[in-house]
Amino acid sequence: RSSSFSPVFHQPDAAQYLSQLRSLSDGIIAAEDSWIGGLPSFACAPTPARGVSPKILRAMVTAIKRHEAIEVFYQSMSSPDPVWRWIEPHALVFDGFRWHARAHCPRSGAFKDFVLSRITESRSSKPADARSLDDSDWEEQVDLQIAPHPELSAGQRKAIELDYGMENGLTIIPVRRAMLYYALKRLGLDTDPAARRPQDQQIVLLNAAEIRSGTRVGSVSQPEGPHYA
Template sequence: MEIDRSELRWGVEQRLEFIEFRLFWEGHVNRSDVMEQFGLSVNQASTDLNRYISFAPDNMTYDKSARTYVRGPGFKSVFGKLDAGRYLAQLRSLEDGLLDRDDCWTTDLPAFGSTPTPVRGVHPETLRAVVGAIRRTEAIEINYQSLSNPEPRWRWIAPHAIAFDGFRWHARAFCMTGNSFKDFLLSRILEVRETADAATSAAEDDDWHSEVTLKVGPHPDLSETQAKVIALDYGMQDGKAEIKVRRALLYYTLKRLGLDTDPFARKPQDQQIVLLNRELITCHIPSVGNAVGPASQVPEC
């Protein structure tokens, strides 16, 4: 059933999504769940449950013995947000301390853990300055510590976006020193001093606004059974999966997936996937096999 969301206020829609989330992942939901999560009265929570039933009468039934609503055998999502990625993202956010336990929509959490990610020293004042410059289309003068110079240097940049490479956060910006668009690691910005009008437009950053499609498949030296397992891992269809990425983030994506080097330099069980359109991708990043990219696609160092 399609819901006309224009008829729902944001708060009401969120509560209906919560009801559906609990039904799908935990199999049940009751009035007190809605009351505690959103601070509602008994009447308000009952109204929300009845409203959800009107939208999806087959999705839940009332179990008198358990005194709770349970997921119906004909359950079908009506809000379209029930994906594994969202559930797992909550677990990851809890593990990283980005989400408080009270804010999580799941009560009966499984035991979980994750590999630790090194804490990156991004100061909130730095992030505030960069985000503010993006909003106001301004240039900022930053004291930046690169690896190629022993001492930090002041330079002007005009940031227009924030990017994450899987481990570190960057400011995508026009560098007035190098007269080109580059990535600047937020953790290496030591100080922000002045602001000025930006002399360039974000629209001029072709690498940021262009997309490249990576076509990946199982390593050819894997056995047929192993290849099928890898295809399942990556959601491949007909032995391949397509991954769209901004050209500005292509360098990082290849490194993270282990596709920036010769695929036969490692055991197939370790490499697992290969680029099926490597020749096309090398047109965007020369010397992919040596993990070297153009200046606009690697962090300023």
């Protein structure tokens, strides 16, 4: 060891620590693979396992990296039976519960979200025509201005500010417009805040009118619907 040697210690990071606990709970990593020396007692709300095939995931990642279209056997909510269809994926998307492929659908001419667990087979591939830059909802970013519900007490508002790391009663969450539907739903902001008790709603979207006025019909990404796979 030379005189210039300087040890590098792991910097404390609460988010990484808690992420490790969640990965352990979900069975993603084993206890012996975790860098946490002594595990505390912990529990996580269960999340249903999503049946994503490793073979399908590999084919999708390969298509994205090579800028290829891929033919997949897909079960849509709008069809009684799965069908073969071409898609041109350019990104993987996690909505908080499940993984999707963000892809251009040549059949409809639109960019859609294809749930990976609903793809049971893949076969042919070919060069893709569409590019990620053509996906305007993917390229556009919107900022969600989140604040405590105004009808909460001062103490309750303070608690919410701590929960969301707010400064001066506000936090800004950047999100791709293609992910807006998922973000609002996960934050409980996809319905009228007046429909729930302030203690249940907890937060409000200050720039709701601005966000929704910029939303074109069919532009907010969602897993199923007339404009989506």
